[in-house]
Structure formats: structure tokens, C-alpha cells
Amino acid sequence: MTDRPLSNIRVLDFGQYLAGPLVGMMLADMGAEVIRIDPPGGPRFKSPASDMLARGKSSLVLDLKNADDRAVALDLAARSDVVIENFRPGVMKRLGLGPDDLRAVNPGIISLSMPGFASTDPELAGLAAWEAVIAARTGQFTDMGLNRRLMGINPSFTPLALASAYGAAFGAMSVLFALAARDRNGGDHIEVPLASALLEGLIYNCEQIEDYPARYKSPREVELDRRTANGLPMNLRFEELSEFLDPFYRTYTCADGRGFYVVACSIAGHPQRALRTLGLSDLANELPDFSAYLDCKDWPAAWSARNYPVGAKDRARISSAMKAAFLTRPSHEWEALFGAAKAPGTAQRFTQEWLADPHALASGLVLVVDDPRYGKMRQMGNVAWIADDALAAVKQPGPTLDNARDQLGTILSERVRPAPVRTGKGGWIEGLKVLDLTNVIAGPTIGSTLARFGAEVTLVQPVEPSVDPWNAVVFGLHAQRGKKSILLNLKTPEGKDALTKLIAEADVITMNGTDEQRDKLGLSPERLEKMNPRLILVQLDAFGGPLRGPKSDHLGYDDLAQAATGVMVRFGGGMATPEEHAHFGTIDVLTGFCACISLAAALERRNRTGKGGIARAALAAAGNLIQAQFMYDFEGRGPFDEPFGREARGWAPFYHCYEAADGWMFFAAPEEQREALRAVPDLADLADQPEITLSAVLAERFATRPFAHWAAAFAGTSSTVVLLGSLHATRDTAIQRESDGAIDLTQATFRVIRHDRHPMGRWADLVAPNAVRPERGRITIPGPMPEYGTHTREVLGRLGYHPETIDAMIGAGAASESWSGKYLPE
Template identity: 70%
Template sequence: DWALRNYPVGERDRKRVSDAMQAAFLTRPSWEWEAIFGAAKAPASAQRSSREWLADPHALASGLVLTVDDPHHGPMRQLGNLAWLLGDAGAMDKRPSPVADEFRADLPTLLSEAPRAAPQGDGTGGWLDGLCVVDLTNVIAGPTIGATLARFGAKVTSVQPVSPSVDPWNAIVFGLHAHRGKDSVLLDLGSAAGRAALERLIAGADVVTMNGTDEQRDALGLSPQRLAALNPRAILVQLDAWGGPLRGPKSDHLGYDDLAQAATGVMVRFGGGPDTPEEHAHFGTIDALTGYAACVALGAALERRSLTGKGGVARAALAGCGAMIQAQFMYDFAGRAPFDEPTGRQARGWGPFYHCYHAADGWLFLAAPTERAAALARVPELADLAERDQDGLTEALAERFATYPIAHWQARFADGQASVVPLGSLSANRDANLHHESNGPAEIRQATYRAIRHDRHPMGRWVDLVAPNAVRPDRAAITIPGHAPKPGAQTRAILSRIGLTEAEITAMINDGTAAEGWSEKYLPE
């Protein structure tokens, strides 16, 4: 019952504790509990719909939701930035989408400008070769930043506590993917020696990454002013749950992926309504996306540094990315149509032309949102349905699609803009694109997706991980990051690199201000 420490309540006591908690929660409204938990630094969020998030006081105050003066609809609330730089007023200055020919008068000037030459690489190095990163993150979202940068040549040093701050599931299992390509040092940052070692690391770094609130950032000694004093060129990449370009009432509340799902409407949408909210997967629905958004913010910060020579703070937040994965619905204005899009597990699409259907040999998805009836007219078996009213069309198409296998329908829809694809699964995609590490380097430049079975992993077991195929530069190298190190495996080497003597390193390890591991084995038994 205690193996993962995520769910420490034994089976016998779960109902008793759950009933007692439910009785307590019924004594106050959800928003009041949210404030109580937030003030106590305990992660919690009220369940909201997407529309409620667009009107949420914190979302509006922090800039996670912005009001834009739309030329057609008037004041419109929309999702804010996914990535921004601290202090950049432009993060709050948003223009509406242009009206037809709004910029026609500017075209002669724009077209007369000389073409801008893009930097040319020779393909032998990575985009980020030589970039030095100090990684202070944990779990998924934060570590995703450093693991992504390592793909492109960055040198990443992971700094974690001498004793794990979270359970093995969060500290080790998630790290199998999120801590790839890094070196590891264990330091007690609450001690003078540990703090001094961190400051030496930061003094020689280009980038520092952390997941935490502004309050936690400042307590760690990484306020913008302190960072500039340690290293004026250093860029802090910071992500948290509720931060935005401005401060809001929840800016220093704690949170993680599930809470961002609850607050922004993901759980209500996935569960089918406010009475049946449901978690969308258990790990990383928003986490990984926020890590990538933080990398985008870093790109802007690096460009600014190249122009000004100064570092600063690059930001992203889980709540912003929770809104982003619902971007199609994340707007509201006076007179908007109802928020009545299909929701819940039983939703198979949105209308007959964007829908899952069962063919003779399995499930397929029809995507004809623009061609609509014209797409049906080109298919002999469906042409007679092209003029049919949409009432009952979904049912009629379901009957026709059931008569032939998926390959038949794919061939029928091969011409035009409509498409038919079979419904796949993570396991099937993995098995169809699996490469064994023991068979040599994987080819990752010629495919959108590959998985690698790391059957030479230092933990002594094999593990399947996604290969870094998503971004493949034409004129730069990309590497498959090395295995996530056993925590503390490089402690001595890293401390030596920043100038400590062997005697000083040994003294730190002996007094507990540094460590070479959390357990004897890579993964606790």
C-alpha cells in the first residue's frame, strides 16, 4: 500500500477517509476551499468549465486570459501567452486578427525590403552546442526543459536534494524520460556549502531552469535581482501552475498538471459535464507541453541576450497550456453561441463530417470539415447522401462505413481535402516503430515518430521511450539523449569542475551537504 507513496491510504481505510473528506468539503463552496488550500500552500483547485476559466478573476488579473477588442464581436476574452519574458509589456498588448486588406498599404514597403539571410549551419553541430544549463527542476514539466535542450547540444547539469523530495515514481520513473541527457549532482541547498556550490554553478551557466512560484524562486535566492548579481548574462527559465505576465491572487498557489486540468475546464470537458469531471490521463497531459512552451520562452530570451547582452527571466505556466489544448473553444464575448460542443467519453466527433465511424474491420476517423458534402459526392458508395440534410446523416454514414474495411475508405477519400485514418493506439504505434538500443543507433531523421527500447539501461531493466524525432533540423545535428543518470552519479566530477578540491568534496559528502546517490540501486526495490 505504501510502495509508491502517492496513495498512502490502505485499502481498508480509503472509504472511511474519503467519506470524511467529502463531508468536510460539503461545508464550504469550492472557491473558498481553493483559497484556503492556496494560502496553506497545499495544491487544490475548484473545478471550472472553459467559460468559467475565461471569466476567472485570477486568469484575468494575471494575463493568462486577455480581453481583445475584436472588430467583429467587440470585447472578446481569449487565452493569453503560452510563453513570455518577465517585464515584457508586449505580453499584455494583443491585437485582434486583421480584417481583410488591413495591411495592403504596407505591402509596397514590405516587398521592397532586401531578403533576410537565415543563419546557415554545416550540419555538424547542434543548435545549442556550448549552452550550459543548471537544472533545478523535478517531476515532469520542469525536467522536460533540460531534456529537450540536451537534444540540441546543451550541457545540462541536474541539481537535486541529497534526499529525494518526492516518491520514487515521481523522482525516478518519470525521470527515465525527463532527465535524459543530463549529469546529476545532489546538494543540500539549505546549507551554506550547498548554496555556495550552486552559486558557482550559476556563475558559469547560460541558463538556470526551475519549476516553482515567484515566492519559491525568491526563497531559493533566484530573484531577478539576485540572479543578475550572480551572473548578469544568465537566463532563468521558470514555470509554475498559475503564473502569468502579471501578478494575480493565485500567483503563489501551488499546483500541478491535474489542477490545471481542473481549473481550465479540461476535466469538465473530458468527463462530460460539471457533475462528472474526469481527469484526462494521469500523467503529463499538460506537463510536457508546458516544458516545451518554456523552451520557446528561452528561445526569445536567448535572442534578446544576443542583442542586449543581458539575461532575464523566461516564463511559462501550466494553466496557460491547459487553455491552449482547448484553444478552439477558448473565447467568449457578448452574444457568443453556447458552449455546447461534444464532451465526455462517449463523444465520437463534432457533426457527421468530423467523426469516428466503425468500418467492417475497425474504427476510422473521417475528417471533411471544409469539403463536407462535396467529399461525399466523390465517393460512389456515399454520393446519394451528399444532398441529405444533416439530421440523421451521422447514422446513415455509420451504416455505409460499416460495409467495407478501412483501406477501402482510405482509397475512396484519397483525392481532395478530406481524409480517412484508422484509429490507432499508443501501444500499436510503439510496437510498429520500435528500435532496440542493442541493435545500434536509431535512425531518427527520416520519421515523425520512433520509440527506442533501451535494453542496456543502467537500471538493469529495459524501458521503452519516445525518440526525439519531433523537431529535426535540416542543417544541424540532433542527438538521442543519454540515459537518465542515477541521481548523484556525477556529484564528485561536477563539484571538481567548479573548483572544489577532492578533500572539500569528501567533506561535503561526509557532512551531508552533498551526496552520491539516494539508494544503492538505480530504482529502489
């Protein structure tokens, strides 16, 4: 097919394990020709997941230490558009395949390097950067969520490969945006350190605000503060934690014993919808309901249904009523009822159940692929796609080893792909006009990400906010950076007229909502085609896929995607103890990044064909992505026995958290294993210890010496130990004040900006946009999030409205300049 979004792109995928192959898979899923370069013996990742990651690719076995094979690799690069690799820094250069070598044969090549830590980082560049080593050093395993902290469990381990997921999303979008700018900038080399990507993905877990108002703290945070202030132990049992969960943000047990997760807080009307769906209309009518943007001192009641959380005196009463109601029906019935009522909720599932779920299969979120090795194999579907791409839900299986050898002669007979030699330094999408209609986290992440690459983003929100300030302002500090903000009432003719004018000048519109909501807003595919055939709509939702399924119009948020795809049951340890996965925005942020991939592919297609369309991503697809290494099933598959639950410390003895004499560390010897122990005198006698007891024996031995001793013992090997960091400590050691001048984004792996001139009047610590580091493309640090409505007059004036007309619109409520008297209500 020649009309697929990326059908004109050829990619050489040198990636191994997860991050690099994921980028190649994402590009192949949208039609790129991807040639996987394998070492002799095949991929180093010996797992059925490797077959999934290879789908749609061809394979060529090359020994890159052999001069003839290196010459073949360079010949292929001369005839390709993109090269991907995720080796340690310097490996490709030593092989004669570094960025300069590639540009020498192809000035237009876009090369992507994905090391674990920044190649310019003097402390971390040489670290053996296995996935869990990156997570451990960054702080992913420490203080793993409010539940674990209140139970006194620290550290915890999770098998979710968040660094590779976030890094792959950044990698895929960056090579496509760089291709869009090739006529201006020429070829480019891009580095995406996986640890930098991880910190950006977990931004909401290390965001810090000066004098943070107490009203935004959840009941669990209040209890955590109380125990800390009074020197009380962190020893809550899991069963006791339910008393600290908000009634509209928790799991309930249904008549069939399955958990049902409700996330119906913070959005006006959602708590009432949930209660009415449960048959609790009288209780719904009793909820206090007033603006969440008033300061607490001005509240007419102790709490508002529009504001998270529910007040302490009503929490138990509402929870008790909801518990009793859920026990009257099985979970699948509640799922259908909540979906129809537009009340956000979903049944809890195991990952294996999600892979066989009727909606997942019908929508293309999960695909059945005829794998030559494993037969009918259910696999995660696309993480980004174009709505009219008929083959988005059709996948070719992965290659047999070296199946590209027969076509090699034909490929090498092609002429070298010419590209104009350019030396521009501009942003990859400079001047792209984006109209942002999104809210909460996932949707706004799209616009803030595009702003770093040069896009001009105008954010439109309603004059009466439907989202509480916890979601819109506190989370918006990061997700709304770099945008102009206008408030319009789209229920008025004047507001609709202004929106129509904004659409007319836009290249791209972003929205988070279902197909039903999209069409109601007047952005159906048919209307978009009539308005502007080149216009691209980026649509993000919870359960949408390349195809329609029974739950395509169900509402949902990050935690609901976690529940539906198996993340919460995995993290909590079972159906009776599901827990949200430790970190705010785990899936939200990733979905925003995936939407940027789909936009980048749509721009590539538009550059070639002039055709716009709808670029898609979904929370559930991102839920697949963070579980990519075990998101597959087939007859005869081994058990889904990845590490799970509260007591998990690692995968196995050689990939595990251990406590040294002076603190926790992570030990990684996934390849050397027994040989790694034999090489260390203090551990050599344990090399033949039985596997079943080895973790316990290693724990005893590691506890006898400080971390520095073990770090020295493993120095210079492919095995390593690394101290367990914390996200807060990583943040605090990476802060650079905005008032000090230019922010350096290129040296250290981690960089955090203290916005000490923030318009809210408090300083805010936010992770810097440094996960994508191009040589030629320019990265812009987006300015602070403006107060909502700050640019209403400016934007309306740009659209041609006279100042008197603007005054009249504001006076009549068709437009507004603010939501509240303060940037952050207190």
C-alpha cells in the same frame, strides 16, 4: 517598441487552420513583426478563433498560384527572417516557395514546415492530415484513460487539438533556436511533423518498462489487470470508479455543488497539508510517513504518505473524512484556504468560466482584446513570455483583410537582409550551460529538450528526495535524459556554496516554482541581476502569468491546470462527472516545451542586448493552448458546444469515428462534406440525408464494409478514412533497439528507442526526439537518465573541490551519490 524580445524578427506566416498560425501568434505575442499571408477570400479557418490567432499580425492577401503574387512572396522572404507553413508535403515547392527557393533569395532564412506526417514517410506522407486524422492514426482516441477502459468505452473522441499544440510549441522554439545559431550554421529548413510532436507530447502514455514493479500501479490499474486476467467485463459505472481513486488525487463535492480537485500525493508533506487545511489534523498526524525509496519488503507499514498511492485498507477511511469536510464550505472558500496553505487543489471550472475568472484576467493568462469584428473579446494570453516585457499582457487585435498592402512598398524597398553564408552542422545551442533545479515532469522536460539541441545540463536535486520514485524515477526516465546529476543539501553552508559556484558558471537556470518559492531560493530578479546580468532564469509554475493575480503563488500540477481551465469538466461531460484528460502529462510536457520557447526568445534578446532576465511559462497557459480553437469569448458568442463527455465520437457526421466491418476508423471530410459522399457510389444515396440523422445512417453504412474498401473509395480526394491506432501499437511498430547502433530520426514519422542497455538494469521504451528535423542543425539523442547523484563527485571536482573535501561533504550529508540502493526501488 524596439526593446521587446523579438522586435528585430520579421516572420512570414503562410499557415492555415491551427498549427502554423499558432506559431505566428506565439512569435507576435513576444514582439516579432508577423505578416500573415492569406489566400483570396481570407483564412480557410472560418472561426472567431482565427481572429485571435491573427492578433498582433498584419495581413497580406496573395494568390500563390499567380506568378506576380509569388514574386511578391519571394521579395518578402528576402527581407524576412522566418517563413512558416503547414501545408501538405511538397505544396510550397510546387508553388516555387520551397526551402531551396527561399534560400536562393535569402541564404539566412529559417523556414519551418509543419506537415501532418513526415514528408519522408513512405506510408503516411500523402495522408490528408486533418487534426483528428493525426490523432486517430497516432492513437490518441483509443484507450482514452483508465476510467474509459474500466467502463468499457472505446474509442472516445476529444476536440483538444493536441497535435497542433505540441507541434506549434516545437515549431516556435526551433525557429528561435535556429536563429540563435544562424551565424554558425547559416539558414536552416526545419520540419516538425505534427504526428511526431503528438507522440512526443504523449510519451508517458506509451513509456514501457521491463518487469514494471507492481508498487507503481494505481488502484485503477490494479483493477484493470485483475479484470483482464480473470476475463471479467469492463463495465464499471462512473460512480463506482470513485472507490478506485486515491484520496489525495480526486474530485470532491463542496457545499455549493461544485467539484474541487485535489492533487496532493507523491510530494512529501502535501497529504498532511491537505488534511490540516480541511480541519483533519488528527488524521494527518496518523498517516504513516517514511522514505518512499525503500523497497516494499523493507517498509515499516503497508504504505507511506510520501508514496502514491494510499494503501487499500486506509483509502476509504481517508476519502470519507475528506468528503465530509469538503461539504462544509463552498468551493471558492476551499480554493483560498488551499492556496494559502500551499496545499495543491482547485475548483473545477467550465472553459467559459475560466475565460471570465478574476485571477485569469488579473494575471494576463486571459486577455481582453478590442477585436474589430467581435468587440471586447476575451482570449487566451501568452503561452511564453519574458517577465520584464511590459507589453506581454497587451495585445493588438487581428488585422482586417489585406491591411499590409499599404506598407508593402515600404517593406519591399528595404535592402535584402544579409546573412553570412555558413554551412555548420552543430547543435543550435551547443555549449549552453544549463543548471536544472526542477522536479516531477514539466520542469525537467525543459532540460531534456534543450539537451537534444546541444545544451550541457546539470541537474541538482536534494540529498533527501521530496518526490516519490513514481514521479522522480518512472517519469524521469524520459524527462531527465541527457543530464549530469548531483545531489546537494542546500540547508548546509557547503551545499549552498556548491550551488553558488554552479550558478556562477551557468548561462541558464531552470526551476519550477512560484515567485514566492523563487525568491526564497535566492533567485529574485534583483539578485539575479547582481549575480550575472546575462543570466537567464527559466521559471515555470501553475498559475503565474505576465502580471500578478490573486492565485499567482498557488501550487498546482498538470491535472489542477486541467480542472481550473475547463479541460476536466469538458472531458468528463459536466460538473458532476469531471475526468482527467485521459493521458498522463498532457499539460506538463507542453508547458516544458512552452518554457523552451520563452528561453529561446530570451536568448535572442540577450544576443542583441546582452540582457538576461526571467523567461516564463505556466501550466494554466498550456491549458489554454490545448483548447486554443475555442479559448475565446465575447458578447453574442455562440454556445460552447464543442464535443464533450464520454460518448463523444466526433464534431459532426463528416468528422467522426465510425466502426467499419473490421474495426474502428476516423472519417474526415470537413471541406467536401456532401460532395464527398456523392463521389463514393456506396454512399451517394446518403448525400441529401438530413444532418440530424446522418451520423447514425453513416454508421450503419460504414459497418457493412471493411476499412480497406472505404480507404480505396476515398483515395485521391481531400477526404479520407484512417484506422484508429493505439499509442501502444504505434510505439511497438516504431521500436529500434539502442544496441543495434545508430538510431534513424529522419525517415519514419514515429520512432521509439528501446534502451536495452539502460543503467537501471531493465529495458525501457521511450519516444525518440524526432519531432524537430532540421536540415543543418544537429539533433542529439540524449543519453539515458542517470541514477540520481551519479555525477556528484564529477561535478564537484569540476567546480574545484578536492577529493578529500568531496568525501567530507558526502560524509556530513552536504552532498550525496544516491537516493536508494536501487535505481528503481521495488
